[in-house]
Amino acid sequence: DGGITQSPKYLFRKEGQNVTLSCEQNLNHDAMYWYRQDPGQGLRLIYYSQIVNDFQKGDIAEGYSVSREKKESFPLTVTSAQKNPTAFYLCASSTTRGGGYGYTFGSGTRLTVV
Amino acid sequence: GQQLNQSPQSMFIQEGEDVSMNCTSSSIFNTWLWYKQDPGEGPVLLIALYKAGELTSNGRLTAQFGITRKDSFLNISASIPSDVGIYFCAGQPGNMLTFGGGTRLMVKP
Numbered sequence: 001d002g003g004i005t006q007s008p009k010y011l012f013r014k015e016g017q018n019v020t021l022s023c024e025q026n027l028n029h030d031a032m033y034w035y036r037q038d039p040g041q042g043l044r045l046i047y048y049s050q051i052v053n054d055f056q057k058g059d060i061a062e063g064y065s066v067s068r069e070k071k072e073s074f075p076l077t078v079t080s081a082q083k084n085p086t087a088f089y090l091c092a093s094s095t096t097r098g099g100g101y102g103y104t105f106g107s108g109t110r111l112t113v114v
Numbered sequence: 115g116q117q118l119n120q121s122p123q124s125m126f127i128q129e130g131e132d133v134s135m136n137c138t139s140s141s142i143f144n145t146w147l148w149y150k151q152d153p154g155e156g157p158v159l160l161i162a163l164y165k166a167g168e169l170t171s172n173g174r175l176t177a178q179f180g181i182t183r184k185d186s187f188l189n190i191s192a193s194i195p196s197d198v199g200i201y202f203c204a205g206q207p208g209n210m211l212t213f214g215g216g217t218r219l220m221v222k223p
Contacts, residue, residue, distance in 0.1 A: 006156075031209065042215040043157075043202070050209065090156050096209050100145030100164055103204075103211055105156030 002027045006091050006106035012114050013078070013085065021076045021109045023091035030096040032074035033103065036060060037088040046089075049074055050096055078111060086113045120203050120214030126222040127197065133190040135201060135217040143205035143212075146179050146186035151200040151216075160201075161188070195221055 004025040013019045023032065034046040045058030049068040063082025068074055074093075078085045088110050092103040120137045127133055137146070145164055149157035161172050163179035163186060170177055174191045186203055198221055203214040 040218065043213050048210070088154075092156075094209070094211075100147075100162060100206055102145075102147045102149075102159050102162060102206065105149075105158070107156045108154065110154070 004091060004093050004104050004106040006089075006109050008109060009107070011109055011111045013111060015113055016080045018077055018079050019085075019111065021078070021089055021091075021111070023074045023076065023106060024072055025074075025093040025104070026072060027093055027104060028071075029093035029104070030071070031094045032068070033092045033094075034058075034064070034066065034074070034076045035090040035092065037090060037108075043090065046076065085111055087111060118203055118205055118212055118214035120217055122217055123215065124218040124220065126220050127193045128222045129194060131193050133193050133197070133219065134187065135203075136185060136187045137203035137205070137214045138185045139205055139212070140184070141205070141207060141212075142183040143207050144183075145206035146177070147204040147206065147211070148175075148177050148186070148188050149202045149204065151202065153199065157200075157202055193219075 007022045031050045033048040035043040044060050046064050047066040049055035065077045090108050091106040094103045118137045118139050147162050148160045151157040161177040166183050168179040176189045178187045198219050200216045200218050202216050204211040
């Protein structure tokens with residue numbers, strides 16, 4: 001079955017460390033996205049990529065970095081420059097061919113700074 | 115980016131009650147989508163709407179694409195405990211989605 005997989009489900013990070021969240025999809029989608037969700041809050045866009053080897057900053061890109069070397073993969077690195085990284089991170093993917101199919105989301109990674 | 119105005123932000127439901135929520139925008143959208151997010155999971159698509167005035171049902175859920183193309187409504191009939199979660203509306207003018215802030219459904223104690 002096609003889908004989008006995020007790993008790990010839970011991640012703990014010490015202050016000052018970088019950490020990378022994995023996102024892999026086998027839906028043959030061109031576009032991929034990273035969102036941050038804080039408790040009781042909505043979705044805030046961190047980065048997105050509409051094609052391999054290209055990506056754009058979203059609304060809250062500071063302290064984060066991404067790469068898109070393969071169509072299937074869009075890892076997110078939370079750097080030590082991110083002052084408040086504890087949150088729930090969601091990855092999503094979509095076709096860029098229109099049709100209004102929306103996004104397919106992964107099941108999320110909960111990052112906690114200890 | 116722009117967020118849609120989704121209301122209410124939260125509401126308590128009692129089993130058997132009908133629930134209504136809506137989203138409004140200052141922009142016109144070609145597509146309206148409604149997602150549900152269970153605690154600790156990613157959002158899942160419930161209903162997609164493609165035409166102004168369209169009314170679409172999915173079981174106990176009914177959603178409408180507003181005539182002005184600037185709003186959408188979601189109704190849940192005869193709510194059950196598993197309806198709790200966060201419901202997000204999303205508008206799609208092109209390839210990317212704009213999300214509402216979410217409506218959190220909780221069970222009345």
